[in-house]
Amino acid sequence: MKLLDNVINWLDDRTGLKAPIIDTLTHLVPPGAKWAYVFGSAVLTALLVQLVTGVALATVYVPSGGEAFDTILYITTQAPFGKLVRGMHYFGASAMIVFAVIHMAQVYLWGAYKYPREVNWLSGVALLFFTVAMGFTGQILRWDQNSVWTVAVGAEQALRAPFVGDLISKFLVSGKTVGGTTLSHFFALHVFIFPGLLLALLALHLYLVLKNGISEPPLPGKLVDPATYREKYHAMLHRIGKPFWPDAAWRDMVFSSIVVAGILACAVWLGPPAIEKPPDPSLVDAQPRPDWYLVWYFAILALLPHKAEDPIIILFPIFLAVTLLSVPFLSNKGERSFKRRPWAVAIVIFALGSITALTYEGFKEPWTPKFDAVPLTQEIVGSGSGPISSGAGTFADKGCLYCHTISGHGGKRGPDLTDVGERLTQEQLTLRIVNGGYNMPAYGGNITPKELQDLTTFLESRKTHKPIVFSITDVEKQRISAIAQDGIAEIKLGELAKSKARNDGVKSFAQKMVTEHTIAATEMQNAANEMKFALPDEMNDEQKKLFVELNSLDGRQFEDKYMQEILKAHAGAVSVIGDEARDGTGAFKTWAQNTLVTIKRHHHKAQTIIQSEQTQ
Amino acid sequence: MTNCNDCQQHRDSQRILPDWKRVFVNRQEFLKLLSLTLGGLISAVAVIPGFAFLVNYLFTHSGDKWIALGPKDKFKEGETVDVVFDDPAAQPWDGCSARRSVWLRRDENDKFTAFAITCTHLGCPVKWEAGPQLFMCPCHGGVYYNNGDVAGGPPPRPLRRYPIRIKDDVIEISVGQFLPET
Structure with missing residues (x-):
């Protein structure tokens, strides 16, 4: 122990770091800062997992259009610990996003973004942006078929922007079309540029946490007044503050341990996301979809009224950024407690509720044509020959089944036609098929009179005889x-x-x-x-x-x-x-x-x- | 601090930026200007070439080379098929990610149309369904007729088309630019 003390003293003499480190660790924090305050450190812990696993993956990964897919396959299927590390990197990213959002919601509900912590909030918003950007670029580095089309989808959205659309799309794709150049640019972004900016922002964020102190849990009726806040806060700390280490730190350590254990468990049991087909953009049989944390946005783009799309695709991201960044400027003083800020509670519930609902819809994808729909059985059709049977054949041949369900078979894009015969006459059916509708193609030029006749006969026969059961006395x-x-x-x-x-x-x-x-x-x-x-x-x-x-x-x-x-x-x-x-x-x-x-x-x-x- | 000259010197050294009025009369203010200028130059020299390289794809011209898709007799009238080709702008190390495809339709004898496979809604690859004679998008249910016009769903515009020509009975397309919408 004598030797260790000597080494520490020598280092301290030459660097002077001992006192600042101890001061930092033992800085006073408000005594009420309990379990609600552990989420920020959980994000930091997940980030550490990302740094370590990311560097590890970079030792094998080759960012070339022709080889990245093979190296990912090698990492996942052959390299010792490769599957585990890839899994941890994926679930570490998920953990960062989940806890960053919870951290943000907590800070918002507790009013902790108010004076003097406005820049804490702003740097936090920027960190959230870079976290999602890291997730998106990371998904591209997987460089399978889904990655290729995910970039293409991003670029197509950028194209909607007026004037600069073409340029933004070129930046995203690194050229005109998705290919090897796209991948190497995403690699530079994911491995150098974004992590550099993210770590710099993180340094600022942590510096501000120390400089402005951890916010005390709000009490209803105790208002923030910029003129007196700092003075009161420091007086409170001197009176009842507790040293961060270990009085508050132990909770962070306990929660972070759970987070790391969770990341590890998911990596072991669920494994990294499956590698799909190779990144060959000529394979048209693809169903691109973003990773889970952006599925809600993908769902919005499907559910929008078509006319509203252009403005929303362009304005929604701007709206999100402006809204989040303007939070501390809209109200930086006054009431902090969510018990006296019902609108804040409503906004959080609405936002999280919408995202959950949209994510659910996004995974169900009812708007997608069901190309693998199970054909109608003869039992459902109700006839093995004649117009009803050949109409059912037309129904399958013309792709109707991709979008319409009959007796549980088929897609969900269009209305369920199980009992359409009870709603529409043959003439009405003919009109709709020939002329199409909002989401429905007009089949007028693409169907023979005989096919149409049989098809409508078949559809007209779709009736569910719902027996009305009477109770007889x-x-x-x-x-x-x-x-x-x-x-x-x-x-x-x-x-x-x-x-x-x-x-x-x-x-x-x-x-x-x-x-x-x-x-x-x-x-x-x-x-x-x-x-x-x-x-x-x-x-x-x-x-x-x-x-x-x-x-x-x-x-x-x-x-x-x-x-x-x-x-x-x-x-x-x-x-x-x-x-x-x-x-x-x-x-x-x-x-x-x-x-x-x-x-x-x-x-x-x-x-x-x-x-x-x-x-x- | 009774000497007024000292006061001025002290205040000057506390300021990072030079006092613009005195940069050519006071040595210290001039040195601030000099260092700032050099700092700017160093940054520019270090950053500009690097950044320019990063976005060099903006300066390359893949050219409007014509890409051969095959002899025209390979394609049947009224049929739409998926033709695969290699991106002329790709690098040797791009592997399979350099491959591209196009939906080629032989409308009639010498009339061909080459559709880009990307949906105009969000850029997912559309699938040709020969039964219903429709292009369908797997992402959000966009549907196009066999001539590329929107048949249903969210796409705002018809499928994009590449310039196409027949040279010595071989179908060629150019992927540099799309044809204007008709």
Whole structure:
């Protein structure tokens, strides 16, 4: 230990650094600065991971258009520790962005950007910009197919800017088209220029943290007054301040350990982002997408009304930068606590909520044509031949399925057509297909009349028969069963009468009973199918007894008895079917309403026959 | 500090920038001017060539060279195909990232159109779908007709087209400049 002391003393004598280092480490911080204050140091820790893993990767990576992809593949699949280090570099970047945003939200909500820490905020905004820029340039260095198209997408957005668009796009691409030159320029940006600027800004940021002190946790009603703030702050520090080391530093160390452990765990278990196809811009089968932290912006660009795009693509980034940079100038004094700044809370919730929702949409990509849509099955189409079937074929051939869903198959870009037949007629469908719409191509010049006819026939057949399930009361169940048995009895007795009766009037009446009650029974069965109700299939005991009794009679005796019973039965039926027509439900009620007339006519006819028999 | 001359000298040495009125009468003020000027020169000499090199792509002309895509009989009338070529401006070490492609359509006998594969919305590569006779973009659902006009989705302009010619029955395009929109 003596030796170590001697070395330290010698160094201190020649450099004078001991006192400033100790002063820095033990500078006083407000005592309430607890877990909410750990996020800034978490970003710094993640940055250290980035520096180490980045330098390590640079020892193998070759920034040449022809070789970068191979070296990344080598790092990922062959180089010892290569996969781990690439994974850490990726998740380190994610951690930097996540905690930088949380740090910023915390500083904003706590009002810590107010006097005298305005430049802390401004340098922080610049650091956030460089962090995202490092992420974007890093994604390009992966130099796979996605990287190539990501630059192309960036350049195309730049082209929208008036006057300078072409120049900005050339800067991004380093020339006219994406290629090897693009990569080597992105390498210089990612490895030298941006890290240099970022570290310089970081030095300023940390210097300002020491110079202006860590902000004390805000108390509602305790206002910031630039005239007295510093004086009060230093007085407070002298009264109750705690040395940063170790009273506050231990929390930073604990949280940073968790962050590093998280980065390591993700790198081990999730691994670095997959390397896609090689960076060959002639491979057109690509689906470029930015890394996760920019997916929300990609989603905005898909969801914008088309006319609003130009101004928004140009103005939105400017708006974001101006808004963030103007925060400390809009309000640098007064209330700090978020409990008294509801708008600040609302802004943070709105911003984070929108970004989350847009990211979710961005990963689902409902606006993208689904080129790998699963074809419709014959079961869904509902027919293996004829116009419906060939219409379904046209639906697939013409790419309709890429954007429209039918019964769960297909894309989500356009409306779901599962039950379009219930919404649109064949003429309306034809109009839309021929003329197109907001997002829909006009197929007029690209479809034969026969194809169009079949296609619309197929679409018109898209109906979902949604069965409306009625709950039938027990009273109605009994009534329906009784009506059904009455019907069976009418048919059975009618058939008996056809063979037994001699009187022509009775005979033809019996024939009518059989025919019309058979029709009524069929219709009732349909209604029962729809209502999912099982009808009885034979007569009740009383009716069976009556059948046996009638069967034993003959001639006039039979005719009289038959007609009397039929009259009685129809009188009952008129009443009970009338009840159903009035109080019933669904298809049964409809059936009863339609059938009541027939039954009444039967009743009347029976009366007439009986009267004429009696007068004879 | 009773000597007034000392006062002036003290104040002067505390100022970084020279007192512009006295740069040619006072030695110290002149030395400030000299050092600032030299500092500016050093920076310029060090930075300008480096920066110019960094953006040298602004000064190169890839030229409007004609690139042969193949004999015209290779392409069938009414068909649109993906033709791959090498960027004439590329370097030998650019590898596969020097490859480019173009959607070439033979409209009729000697009438060809060469479409840039990039969507005019955000520059993603569009795919030709022969069934529906449409170009479709995988990014945000932009759709174009077979003549490059916008059929649906967010693209603001038709697909861009390269100048094209037939020389000795070989299709050639020039990728230096796009054709103006018609």
